[in-house]
Amino acid sequence: MYIWKCWGDTRSRFIFFLIVITAVGVFFTIILVPIDVQKGSVVHLWSDVADVLGVFCSILALLAALSLAAPSIGQEFKEQTLGFLLTRPRRRRYWIWTCWAVGVCELGVVIFIAVVATFGTLSFVSGRVYTWRLLVATLPMFIGTVAVYSLTYLLTVLTRSSEQGISYGMGILVIDLVIPLVGLYWHVHLFSVMSFIIAGCRWAASPKLAFPLGQLAIYAAVALAFPLAAQLVLERAEV
Amino acid sequence: MKDMAIWTEKLVKQYGKLKAVDELDLHVLRGGIYGFLGRNGAGKTSTIKVLLGLTRPAAGEAMVLGFHTGRQQVAILERTAYVSETKTLYGALTAQELVRFTRSFYPNWSDDAVPKYARSFEIPMDRPFAKLSLGNRTKVCLLLALAQNADLLILDEPTSGLDPVAVDEFQRVIVEDVASEGRTVLISSHQLADMERIADWVGLIDHGRLLLEARLDDIKSQFRLITAAGAALPQGTTADIISVSANGDFCKYVVRQNAEAFAAELRALGAMITDISPLGLREIFLELVRKEEPCTSGNAGGIPAAVSSSF
Numbered sequence: 076m077y078i079w080k081c082w083g084d085t086r087s088r089f090i091f092f093l094i095v096i097t098a099v100g101v102f103f104t105i106i107l108v109p110i111d112v113q114k115g116s117v118v119h120l121w122s123d124v125a126d127v128l129g130v131f132c133s134i135l136a137l138l139a140a141l142s143l144a145a146p147s148i149g150q151e152f153k154e155q156t157l158g159f160l161l162t163r164p165r166r167r168r169y170w171i172w173t174c175w176a177v178g179v180c181e182l183g184v185v186i187f188i189a190v191v192a193t194f195g196t197l198s199f200v201s202g203r204v205y206t207w208r209l210l211v212a213t214l215p216m217f218i219g220t221v222a223v224y225s226l227t228y229l230l231t232v233l234t235r236s237s238e239q240g241i242s243y244g245m246g247i248l249v250i251d252l253v254i255p256l257v258g259l260y261w262h263v264h265l266f267s268v269m270s271f272i273i274a275g276c277r278w279a280a281s282p283k284l285a286f287p288l289g290q291l292a293i294y295a296a297v298a299l300a301f302p303l304a305a306q307l308v309l310e311r312a313e314v
Numbered sequence: 315m316k317d318m319a320i321w322t323e324k325l326v327k328q329y330g331k332l333k334a335v336d337e338l339d340l341h342v343l344r345g346g347i348y349g350f351l352g353r354n355g356a357g358k359t360s361t362i363k364v365l366l367g368l369t370r371p372a373a374g375e376a377m378v379l380g381f382h383t384g385r386q387q388v389a390i391l392e393r394t395a396y397v398s399e400t401k402t403l404y405g406a407l408t409a410q411e412l413v414r415f416t417r418s419f420y421p422n423w424s425d426d427a428v429p430k431y432a433r434s435f436e437i438p439m440d441r442p443f444a445k446l447s448l449g450n451r452t453k454v455c456l457l458l459a460l461a462q463n464a465d466l467l468i469l470d471e472p473t474s475g476l477d478p479v480a481v482d483e484f485q486r487v488i489v490e491d492v493a494s495e496g497r498t499v500l501i502s503s504h505q506l507a508d509m510e511r512i513a514d515w516v517g518l519i520d521h522g523r524l525l526l527e528a529r530l531d532d533i534k535s536q537f538r539l540i541t542a543a544g545a546a547l548p549q550g551t552t553a554d555i556i557s558v559s560a561n562g563d564f565c566k567y568v569v570r571q572n573a574e575a576f577a578a579e580l581r582a583l584g585a586m587i588t589d590i591s592p593l594g595l596r597e598i599f600l601e602l603v604r605k606e607e608p609c610t611s612g613n614a615g616g617i618p619a620a621v622s623s624s625f
Contacts, residue, residue, distance in 0.1 A: 076414065076415045076416075076418035076419070077415075079415075080404070080407075080415060083406075150404075154402060154404065154405060155400060155402045156402055156403060156404055158368060158398050158400070158402070159398065159402065159403055161367075161368060162366050162368065162391055162394075162396045162398075163391065163416070163419045164388050164389075164391035164392040164419055164420070165388065165391075165419065166387075166388060313368065313369040313370065314363070314368040314369065
């Protein structure tokens with residue numbers, strides 16, 4: 076039943092981002108297909124659509140991650156319902172991981188539907204059928220956004236406030252978006268969630284590129300480490 | 315210890331330098347109503363939070379229904395219903411939705427109890443919790459606790475915001491539906507008159523220390539206030555003398571038992587006994603927590619020991 080409660084807390088945001096991200100993916104694909112088909116370049120078509128996903132959709136997905144991470148667990152602190160929750164017969168880690176998992180599932184659904192809708196539109200409009208490889212592009216986007224989601228989730232538990240959790244998460248995300256620009260300026264390769272997601276999408280469009288497997292593993296570990304830290308914080312919290 | 319629903323030994327809870335609970339030895343027998351009484355800030359809620367695992371004690375041990383509070387928290391929570399002092403639940407959910415939410419955690423949940431108590435407490439089940447009055451919020455919290463069919467109910471200020479009719483109904487339910495089934499109820503309150511009506515046992519706490527723990531019947535039948543005038547009268551407490559307070563030439567003794575024998579001792583010391591009167595819970599409470607001219611060290615540490623010898 077806690078799943079149901081967490082879903083109720085975030086479903087309006089989930090539906091909003093599901094519609095917006097899917098619409099952006101589909102909209103840009105519909106615009107790009109005639110242009111690239113006129114050029115006669117299938118490679119361009121793949122690449123451009125991958126960029127749409129990698130840049131526009133991933134920024135929106137990261138915002139969705141920020142938005143979905145905080146409300147449910149933050150509400151427990153804000154409305155002082157944590158005392159009620161923690162006197163239900165479950166271990167404290169149950170609450171942390173359940174609430175976290177609901178948001179992760181929502182993010183997964185948002186990203187999967189956005190990618191499927193985008194490439195479905197691409198196939199439909201261009202008249203070409205694309206391979207499963209395109210769907211793998213969802214994986215870096217999903218893991219990257221879950222890492223940001225998990226960070227915001229931890230920050231919300233640490234600050235005991237959804238507003239502060241989102242604010243700090245947004246600050247870190249802005250720094251993360253600036254990192255690739257700094258890397259470009261200094262001609263060095265710096266890690267960032269955005270560049271990781273874009274690399275994943277480009278791999279889907281260009282088989283010659285290497286799949287960012289190492290980064291995928293790192294971000295997956297990070298995405299799991301943050302809720303684990305949140306669990307440790309809550310287990311030691313006094314209510 | 316098997317016959318104890320709650321047992322603590324030298325329990326300490328500290329917030330910074332403040333000792334909210336100070337070496338508390340609490341003994342709540344199974345199958346009765348225990349009034350946990352004290353002033354605001356006496357340490358009642360802090361004690362309850364330790365019992366439920368919401369906070370950790372700085373020292374001491376606590377067992378609830380035979381389970382250790384630190385190590386077996388889930389086992390305790392499965393068998394314990396709790397109404398918090400703040401009565402805060404999810405504001406957006408209706409009482410009906412809160413019932414649906416809560417019932418999933420308790421295998422012994424009684425579906426029959428929900429409409430029964432909703433009717434008797436007159437709870438609007440379809441209104442969001444945030445839009446309910448304080449009294450109705452309290453009723454919803456009580457409904458959720460009662461429907462759990464728990465072995466132990468811990469109710470922190472359960473009658474706050476309730477009108478007299480609802481208080482009366484609450485007391486009836488606690489006595490007839492809960493205590494009569496052999497379940498244990500610990501009620502934290504400073505509503506002494508209410509407690510005097512329903513409690514079997516009372517524990518009096520002040521500044522985190524247990525001043526008194528006794529059967530309510532014993533208090534009514536044995537406790538006496540002796541007022542004596544004279545010089546060089548005894549000023550200390552013993553197992554039978556609960557408190558001593560001086561006011562000019564007069565000393566007031568709250569005596570647990572053998573009041574006549576103690577009065578005879580005072581007479582032998584040259585004292586003039588002006589009054590020996592029975593005490594109600596309210597008088598006992600005031601005598602114990604009163605701070606004017608205390609001529610005792612305030613240490614009633616011998617009293618719980620005397621009580622615990624009866625277990």
